[in-house]
Structures are given as C-alpha cells and as structure tokens.
Amino acid sequence: MIIFFMMISVSAHQVAYAAEKSDQEKESEKLMSLYTKVETLTNIPWYVLAAIDQYERNVRHSRKDIPKANGSIEIYIKPEVWAGPLNPNMQDTNPRSIGLFGGIGEDGNGDQVADPTNDEDILYSFAHYLQSYGSDLENLKIGLWDYYQRDKTVGLILGHMKLYKKYGHLDLDKHAFPVPLKHNYSYKNTWGDARGWGGRRIHEGTDIFANYGVPVRATCYGVVEMKGWNRYGGWRVGIRDIDNTYHYFAHLNGFADGLQTGQVVEPGQLIGSVGSSGYGPPGTAGKFPPHLHYGLYKDNGRTEWSFDPYPHLKSWERAERKRK
Structure with a gap:
C-alpha cells in the first residue's frame, strides 16, 4: 500500500513538472511568434x-x-517617451x-490604439524606433545607445x-557545475568572508578546491566578456549569460586553447x-592552495553587484548528478 501511494505521488509530481515545462514552452513559442511577426513588419x-x-526582463x-x-x-517604455515629452496627456493612446x-x-x-500595455504595440513601437536608424548592426547600436545612454547596456544586448542568433531559439537557461564531477573537489559557502590581501574586502564568490590542472568548464550559455590577468584573481575568465549575470572564474592555471573574448560558450x-595564480603581477602563483574562485554578478541597468x-x-x- 505504501509503495502504491508513493507511485501515485511520483506520478503526480511528474505530471505537474511536465505541465510546468509545457507552460514554459508555450511562453517561448508565444514570444518567438511576436518577435518574428514584428520582424516581418519592420525588418x-x-x-x-x-x-x-530579455535584457529588459532581467532589469x-x-x-x-x-x-x-x-x-x-x-x-x-516610460510614459514621457511613449506619449512624447511635451504631451499634456501622459496616458495618450x-x-x-x-x-x-x-x-x-x-x-x-x-x-488604431497605441496601448503601452499591449505586447504587440510595445514591441512594434520599439522596433519602429530602431527602424528609424536602420536595420544594420552599426546603426542598431547607435539607436540602442541613443535610447539607453549606457555603453554597458548596449554591450549586454549585443x-x-x-546567443539568440547562434542557437536560433530562446531556451538558453541550462547550467553546468564548473568542474567535472568525476574529479576530487570540495567547497563550502565562503561568500562574504573577510579578505586581507590588497586591502580589507569581502570574498565575492565560492572557492572550489581541486588539484592543479582539473578542468574548469563554462557554467552557462554565454559570451566571454573578459579574459586575462587580474592581480587579485590571477588568470581569469568572465562570461555573461542571457540573464545579465556575469560568471567569474579566477586563479586559473591556464586557458582552453583558442578561447577568446567575444566567443560564445556552452554549459560544460x-x-x-x-590553478593558484594571483596576488601579484602577471605570472604570480603558489601563494595559496590550488582552487577555482567562482563568482556571480548581476547587472540591473544601472550598476552591478555580487x-x-x-x-x-x-x-x-x-542536477548534474541526477542526470548522470
């Protein structure tokens, strides 16, 4: 009897999960339909x-x-931008x-209504605004900068x-653990701990201790935003994902062959x-046990924080252990 009820419970959970996944798929299909429709209208x-x-959703x-x-x-779109800065009626439609x-x-x-709460009106309005600049990349960048007045925002959108152009779909939220599970490693919650080298500061990440040379993997679909040396982090890589989140990998022993800034990467x-690089000029290593410092930073359209x-x-x- 207990096994019977457990089977019912598991089955119900699976059905609920399938329904939730179906809802996500339906939302993605709805969004893609809107994007492609407006593409046809505006080029x-x-x-x-x-x-x-997606950038605005994250913000x-x-x-x-x-x-x-x-x-x-x-x-x-702010009311004064939607209706016009000198419009006496900020609710004008x-x-x-x-x-x-x-x-x-x-x-x-x-x-015949310009409704700032209607999906098609909002998307078409923004696309029409960009269309006034042109549909090629350089003019789109100018249009985006004129609208947002922030280089960082333009870079995130680009x-x-x-990512969307490369993969051709919207579902890019898969993640991977940063080191292969088959290797020996250990970690605990070290975020916020005090750090003294280079001045008093807090530890903005989690340290994953492992042997020299253990592979380090991308944790997300993203674009390599930074690669090189930092006197605190040593050899490090920064990857920006589709959620405006910056994934920071530090104290590396080296980089994968051919890895370049601007490159698209996938989970795993x-x-x-x-490695144990950092705490000094380029090439400094061995001042602490080998480990991966992994950090996450969120951009909200104004600033970025850990x-x-x-x-x-x-x-x-x-999730990865379950899949295996």
Whole structure:
C-alpha cells in the first residue's frame, strides 16, 4: 500500500513538472511568434528584439522602481517617451497625437490604439524606433545607445543578440557545475568572508578546491566578456549569460586553447584549468592552495553587484548528478 501511494505521488509530481515545462514552452513559442511577426513588419531581426526584451526582463526582475509587465513582452517604455515629452496627456493612446508630440508609441496590432500595455504595440513601437536608424548592426547600436545612454547596456544586448542568433531559439537557461564531477573537489559557502590581501574586502564568490590542472568548464550559455590577468584573481575568465549575470572564474592555471573574448560558450565547455595564480603581477602563483574562485554578478541597468553563488552551485551539482 505504501509503495502504491508513493507511485501515485511520483506520478503526480511528474505530471505537474511536465505541465510546468509545457507552460514554459508555450511562453517561448508565444514570444518567438511576436518577435518574428514584428520582424516581418519592420525588418528588425527577431534576435535583436528578443535580446532587447530579455535584457529588459532581467532589469525589471532585479529592480523595484519599474512596474511589473502586463503581458509577455517586458520592454518598459516610460510614459514621457511613449506619449512624447511635451504631451499634456501622459496616458495618450492616440497614435496621431503621440506622433505630433514626438512620442514613440505606435499601433502594432491594427486597432488604431497605441496601448503601452499591449505586447504587440510595445514591441512594434520599439522596433519602429530602431527602424528609424536602420536595420544594420552599426546603426542598431547607435539607436540602442541613443535610447539607453549606457555603453554597458548596449554591450549586454549585443551579447544576447549573438546567443539568440547562434542557437536560433530562446531556451538558453541550462547550467553546468564548473568542474567535472568525476574529479576530487570540495567547497563550502565562503561568500562574504573577510579578505586581507590588497586591502580589507569581502570574498565575492565560492572557492572550489581541486588539484592543479582539473578542468574548469563554462557554467552557462554565454559570451566571454573578459579574459586575462587580474592581480587579485590571477588568470581569469568572465562570461555573461542571457540573464545579465556575469560568471567569474579566477586563479586559473591556464586557458582552453583558442578561447577568446567575444566567443560564445556552452554549459560544460572547457574554458581553463584549476590553478593558484594571483596576488601579484602577471605570472604570480603558489601563494595559496590550488582552487577555482567562482563568482556571480548581476547587472540591473544601472550598476552591478555580487551575489552568493553557493546555492546555485549546489543546485547545478545536484542536477548534474541526477542526470548522470
């Protein structure tokens, strides 16, 4: 009887998981349909629209000063930008009067209303704004900079574009543990611990102790944003994922052959090996036991901050063991 109820419980869990996964797939299909529809109307590639929407989604979810989205598209256009800075009616939804006051709000679904809460209107309006600059990469970059006025934001969106264009789909949230599970390693939660070399500071990451030369792998789909030497981290690599999160790998013994900044990487892909580099000028090593320093940093459209990677590492480790 106990086994029977356990089987029912497991089956119910599997059905619930399948339904949840189906909902995620449906949302991805809905978004892709919106992106490709607006691409047809404006000649702005779908992966450009997807990258902007994903960047804005990440920003919305990490800040409290931006209202929650009403639909699936999470691009936030301020009322004064939508309606026009001199428009006496910041809730204006008339495309003609919005245009007269220099707003970017447009009717994207053909109902003669420029609704800032409607998915098609929002996406079409932003695409139409970019279209005024041109659809080639250089002019798109100019349009993005004029809109966001932040180099970092433009760089993040360009990275997202590169990922979506390469893989051709939206589901890029898979992760991997940074070292192969077959190797001997150990780690505990060291985020926030005090560090003294180079001045008083906190430890912004988790140390994974392993032998020299143990492979270090990319933990995500992402773009290599940084590669080289840092006097604290030694030989290090930084990878930016689709969630605006920066994955930082430090104290490496060396890099994978051919690894370059701007390169797209996948979860589990070799990027380097465990070492003990750092705490000095280029080439300094051996001032501490070999280990991988792994850190996570989030960008919210204004600034970037460190957060504790330990829970994520435990989750990825469990998931990988389960798969094996």
